[in-house]
Amino acid sequence: MTALPELLERRDDECRLTPDRALRSLDEAAEFLRDRGLLTRTPDSSLPSLFEACHEEPYKPGVGGFAEWPRTKWSWSFELLERPDVYAAKIHRGKTLYLGENAARIADPILRAELKRMEAADEGWARLLRHLRDAGPSSAEDLQVELELKPRELKSLRAPLERCGAIVTTEQGLARWDHVFPEPAPGEPDLGALVVAGVRAAVLVPEHEPKRWFSWTWRWDDDLIERLVAHGRLVRPEPGWLAAP
Numbered sequence: 001m002t003a004l005p006e007l008l009e010r011r012d013d014e015c016r017l018t019p020d021r022a023l024r025s026l027d028e029a030a031e032f033l034r035d036r037g038l039l040t041r042t043p044d045s046s047l048p049s050l051f052e053a054c055h056e057e058p059y060k061p062g063v064g065g066f067a068e069w070p071r072t073k074w075s076w077s078f079e080l081l082e083r084p085d086v087y088a089a090k091i092h093r094g095k096t097l098y099l100g101e102n103a104a105r106i107a108d109p110i111l112r113a114e115l116k117r118m119e120a121a122d123e124g125w126a127r128l129l130r131h132l133r134d135a136g137p138s139s140a141e142d143l144q145v146e147l148e149l150k151p152r153e154l155k156s157l158r159a160p161l162e163r164c165g166a167i168v169t170t171e172q173g174l175a176r177w178d179h180v181f182p183e184p185a186p187g188e189p190d191l192g193a194l195v196v197a198g199v200r201a202a203v204l205v206p207e208h209e210p211k212r213w214f215s216w217t218w219r220w221d222d223d224l225i226e227r228l229v230a231h232g233r234l235v236r237p238e239p240g241w242l243a244a245p
Contacts, residue, residue, distance in 0.1 A: 004204070004238050011203035015048040022055035029053075029076050030083050036201040037103040041077050041096045042068070045213065046205040047198055050077060050098065082171065087180060089165040091215050103201075106193045108185035110216065111165040111177040118166050128157050129166065129176060136179060137172035163215045191219045196233050200244035207242050 002010075012018050016032065023029050029050060033039050036048045043052040051070055059074065060067035066074070080086050080098065087099040089111070099107060119126045131147060132138060138146070144154055158174060161167045167174050178184075195210045211220055225242070228234040235245050 002237060002243065004241060007204040007237055007241075007243055014203055015201075016053035016055075019055045021053070023050075023053045023073070023076075026076055026079055029080055030086065033080065033086060033098055033100050037100050037197050038201050039098040040092055041098070044095070046202040046209055047092075047097075047213065048201055050080070087168070089168045089177065090162045091165040092213060093215055094159075094163045103194070103197050104181055105185040106190070106197055107165070108177075108181055109187055110189040110191065110194065110219070111181075112184060113189045114164040114216070115166045115177060118161060118164060124157050125161055125166075128154075128161065132167065132174065132176045132179070137170050137175035139173040143174065165215070189219070191216065192224055192228050192233065195224065196228060196244060199234055199242050204237070204241060204243050207236070207240050210242070 013021060015036070016023065023032060032048075032050075032053060038047065040047050040049045041051060043049040051073075054070045054073045054076070056070035056073055058068040059071045069077070077096075081088055085101045087104045088096050089099065089107070091097050091107070091111075115129065119129045127147065128143070131143070135142075135146070140151070140154060143149065144151060147154070149157070158167060162169070165177055167176055168180055169175075170180060191214070194214065198210060198213055199205055207225060210225065214220075225234065229236060229242075232245060234242050237243050
């Protein structure tokens with residue numbers, strides 16, 4: 001088993017945590033996502049972060065919000081989504097998580113299950129989801145007119161749907177996940193597989209972290225990590241730490 005110091009060194013290199021590994025172009029950012037599989041936008045956990053890997057000073061330090069985004073590379077977070085093999089959903093507890101093609105295939109059965117669950121759970125959610133199914137990607141303004149919703153009403157409907165990944169934001173507006181990823185991936189929903197993908201992306205993570213990565217707390221059970229370790233899908237290089245074998 002690889003020793004913890006070696007894993008920490010690998011993490012610094014592969015997650016581009018040192019200035020000498022800073023992303024220099026949008027093409028490098030796209031390759032970074034392909035290599036890691038998934039990225040957060042801003043650093044908030046052990047998961048690799050697009051903006052952290054830029055190593056660029058914020059637009060307005062200390063102001064908070066968008067002003068803390070990189071001074072010149074902030075637009076990469078939107079331009080990355082123009083690539084055909086890049087997906088993004090707010091499944092990181094309501095924050096954007098970028099998914100490469102392979103990670104999207106792992107997440108797809110969960111996201112399709114969430115679509116069905118949420119359509120059945122609430123008539124307001126169902127009405128919005130059915131409209132997007134029929135109309136395709138739609139701007140917020142169009143949805144407000146076509147569904148006769150006030151801005152606050154639309155926001156209250158879309159927020160939980162986005163958080164669970166049932167709908168995502170695209171260049172054309174809001175869209176159902178099964179519109180942006182139309183070919184269903186094989187297999188049943190497997191949160192464990194997505195956790196493994198996250199650990200692999202991060203190289204090394206504290207054991208308590210994965211439970212806080214994804215929105216679907218109802219899909220988590222307290223034995224998940226133990227099962228992943230027992231089946232050899234994850235390893236503990238030292239007590240309290242997880243890595244992919």
